[in-house]
Amino acid sequence: MDISVYRPEELTAADRTAWRTLQSKAYAGGASQLANPFLAPEFTRAVGRCRRDVRVAVLREDGSTGEPAAFFPYQRNAVGVGRAVGLGLSDCQGLVHAPGFRWDAQELLRACGLVIWEFDHLAEGQQPFEQSLLGTFPSPVIDVADGWDAYVARLRARSGRGTRVRLGYERKLARVAGDVHYVHDERDPAMLRTLMEWKSAQYRRTGRSDRFAHPWIRELTEQLFHTRTDSFAGLLSVLYAGDRPVAAHFGVRSEHILACWFPAYDPAFAKYSPGVVQHLRMARGAAEDGLSHLDLGRGQRDHKDVLKTGDVQVSEGWTTRRHPVAAAHWARRAPVRALRNTVVSHPELRAPADRLLRSMGRARTWTATRARSPR
Structure with missing residues (x-):
């Protein structure tokens, strides 16, 4: 398996065409989530123009000159903490691949220089990434x-x-x-x-x-x-x-x-x-x-x-390598995400939390209005 990493703007026109072709094949093969526009090359390139931490791993089964079998867009910071492209904004994340393609998540993370990769809308059928899931949730x-x-x-x-x-x-x-x-x-x-x-x-x-x-x-x-x-x-x-x-x-x-x-x-x-x-x-x-x-x-x-x-169905969680940076990131992020998901998943908790946020919003709006009013 050859895994090469590029900035989004470094992908050739042929690479982008191959990416789109994989999305079309995935849709025809029943993996419709992989045809989601948040997994399209255009979305990754647009995020890459706004943020310098975006990269794309291109996976080829037949060496560096072979046809791309998969594309993995991600963001990475200086210490190897990775996240899905547009994490918190994008509603579908994962590796876009040919039908039946298999990959090793640990090998992929090493090639990308990642110690952890975080996601909150992982598409179905991405089992190699499902190492540490906080949960799987319906997406209407x-x-x-x-x-x-x-x-x-x-x-x-x-x-x-x-x-x-x-x-x-x-x-x-x-x-x-x-x-x-x-x-x-x-x-x-x-x-x-x-x-x-x-x-x-x-x-x-x-x-x-x-x-x-x-x-x-x-x-x-x-x-x-x-x-x-x-x-x-x-x-x-x-x-x-x-x-x-x-x-x-x-x-x-x-x-x-x-x-x-x-x-x-x-x-x-x-x-x-x-x-x-x-x-x-x-x-x-x-x-x-x-x-x-x-x-x-x-x-x-x-x-x-x-x-x-x-x-x-979409999933939230992490794929990690054994590394102290990964452990520290998990320890910091996991409790917050688990608490939020508990509230969101239970109507008896969600309604009071929503009322509290709206009260805070009204107070914030009132304070801002007072600050703008002439003395």
Whole structure:
């Protein structure tokens, strides 16, 4: 086995084509998660432009001149602590490989100069990495492979009345705010900035850390918005009522999958459920665009539960070598992740924690408003 490590920009056009081909073969072979856009070469290259710690290992079974059999994107710090590319942002991680390919995780980590590799959305079928799992979690998906009408029929079969109510949200919104129209692929950068402002406000309002307060994440989002190939694109979708945007979403799509990433809406229209209307329109747009499903991402939310058609599984944990740096990193990170997963996985704990975060968000917003007010 030959394992060579490159910066993302050092990969040749032939390498990137081989990577995309492996994703297509994986999807055709039933390993649909490996076709996720977060595992596409375009996503890794975009993160690599924003962060200098991104690397890609190319695995070849027939020596250094053989055809690539797998690609392993990762980030690495100076002491060999590795993480999935975009850890905390990406919703699908792992090694993209040909059907039936086998690898040794310890050999791979040594070749990459890693003592530990951390992940939180490891795709199914990555057994060599499943050395120390904190848990495996459902990641909801919306299957639109058979078209929009078939998807709605599945929703009606599960909950006829609930589906009628949700499909009616759009009519209620139109009565209040004007004719509703939807743009599946909005190319106005100003609308992307509006979405990021909405999302930052939502993070603060709900007590979460504002991802867009990090310049590299804003830069990454803007780069992906302008990235467009035959098999990958950053996709901004916007719901308008009258001439006013009321909800938007930015995600990334591959040949078959739309990865849902940053949804947000204007809170002035919250009682009309613009987020649900937006996701239903996205599902219809994805079906019309020839995509097979929308990946809603790990995490339990009411809109995911009512709109999903099923789940895929993702895992969180580490693959390690015997090394003191790996042990120290594990000791520092494991308790925090275990506590968070315990809270998230139990509704009786999750609801109070969510209320506490929202209270903190209101206090933070009040303090910021007071600080900006004239004395």
